[in-house]
Amino acid sequence: ETGVTQSPTHLIKTRGQQVTLRCSSQSGHNTVSWYQQALGQGPQFIFQYYREEENGRGNFPPRFSGLQFPNYSSELNVNALELDDSALYLCASRAGTEETQYFGPGTRLLVL
Amino acid sequence: AQTVTQSQPEMSVQEAETVTLSCTYDTSESNYYLFWYKQPPSRQMILVIRQEAYKQQNATENRFSVNFQKAAKSFSLKISDSQLGDTAMYFCAFMIANFGNEKLTFGTGTRLTIIP
Numbered sequence: 296e297t298g299v300t301q302s303p304t305h306l307i308k309t310r311g312q313q314v315t316l317r318c319s320s321q322s323g324h325n326t327v328s329w330y331q332q333a334l335g336q337g338p339q340f341i342f343q344y345y346r347e348e349e350n351g352r353g354n355f356p357p358r359f360s361g362l363q364f365p366n367y368s369s370e371l372n373v374n375a376l377e378l379d380d381s382a383l384y385l386c387a388s389r390a391g392t393e394e395t396q397y398f399g400p401g402t403r404l405l406v407l
Numbered sequence: 408a409q410t411v412t413q414s415q416p417e418m419s420v421q422e423a424e425t426v427t428l429s430c431t432y433d434t435s436e437s438n439y440y441l442f443w444y445k446q447p448p449s450r451q452m453i454l455v456i457r458q459e460a461y462k463q464q465n466a467t468e469n470r471f472s473v474n475f476q477k478a479a480k481s482f483s484l485k486i487s488d489s490q491l492g493d494t495a496m497y498f499c500a501f502m503i504a505n506f507g508n509e510k511l512t513f514g515t516g517t518r519l520t521i522i523p
Contacts, residue, residue, distance in 0.1 A: 297451070297508060298424035328510065335514030337411075337498050338452070351510055384451060387511075392500060394440045394459075 297321060299388050299399035307405045308376050316371045316402045318386035325391050327369040329361060332383040332401070344369055345391060373404075381406045409434045411501050415515035420489055420523050427474075428484045428517050430499030438504040441475065441482045442511070447495040455497070458482065460504075488518075494521045 298321035308314050324400050326345045330338035340353035344363035358374040367388070373380055383403050387396035410433045421428040432441070443455040454470045457474050465473050470490075474483045486493055499514040 297453075322455060326509075330511070335515075336501075337515050338511070340510035340512070343510060350506075353510060385452060387452075389509075394504065394509070395442070395457060397454070398444075400449070402452045403450075 297397040299386065299397050301384075301386055301399040301402050303402060305403045305405075307407065309407050310376055310378060312376050313372065313374045314376060314404060316373075316386075316404070318369045318371070318388075318399055319368065320367045320386075320388035321397050322400070323354065323390055324388035325367050326389050326399070327363060327367065328387045328389075328396060329369070329371045330385040330387065331355070331380075332385060333379075334382070338385055341371070356398075364380050376406045378406050380404065409436070409501050409503070409512045411499050411512050411514040413499055413517050415517045416515070417518045417520070419520040419522055422489060422491060424489055425485065425487050426489055426519065427488075428497050428499075428519065429462075430482045430484070432480050432482065432499070432501050434501065434503075436503050436505075439459070439486060440502045440504060441473075442500040442502070443471070443473070443482075443484045444498045444500060444513075445495045446516075452463060452498070456484065489521050491521050491523060493519060495519060 300319045330337040330344040342395040343351040383401045386400045441458045496516045500511045
């Protein structure tokens with residue numbers, strides 16, 4: 296166990312809908328990153344938040360957005376869901392002074 | 408852009424044997440970190456071992472060790488005395504040591520099966 300939790304564990308949505316995924320960081324960690332892992336692939340970086348501000352983003356469209364709260368928990372929001380958004384979404388937290396990211400168990404999203 | 412290549416999609420080995428997983432990467436950066444993560448069927452990505460690029464000494468963690476060849480941009484993972492619990496997907500990952508750019512770039516993974 297890494298101390299990083301995510302909710303929900305599984306989610307089914309239909310194309311065009313919106314979804315919000317949640318992540319609770321490990322205690323003492325002020326940086327959170329989100330990754331998308333398609334089936335059979337390695338995780339792809341979506342974005343990173345540090346002290347409530349986005350400070351890094353991968354090649355994902357603006358309909359992927361996020362928030363980080365004062366307690367360093369985080370949300371990933373995806374609008375206008377597409378079939379290709381079906382994936383495992385992982386969040387990872389770390390202390391800003393350290394390099395190791397600790398992952399949560401992920402949320403499995405299925406878009407029909 | 409950084410890339411990470413894992414050329415072995417699947418491997419299997421008998422319990423108690425030693426296995427080596429390969430990873431190569433490409434970058435023009437000089438200061439970075441390399442990681443091996445394990446992802447069992449439970450899905451949670453677990454850190455196995457990490458290596459700082461500025462350190463010449465290879466990292467070790469109990470039965471896990473790496474062979475870091477910076478000039479060759481190679482970072483292999485050796486698992487000694489393999490156990491059934493080592494069965495998992497193994498991902499090699501790279502991260503630049505630069506504030507605001509600390510994203511992990513992953514390879515496509517190696518599925519390792521330990522045979523009883």
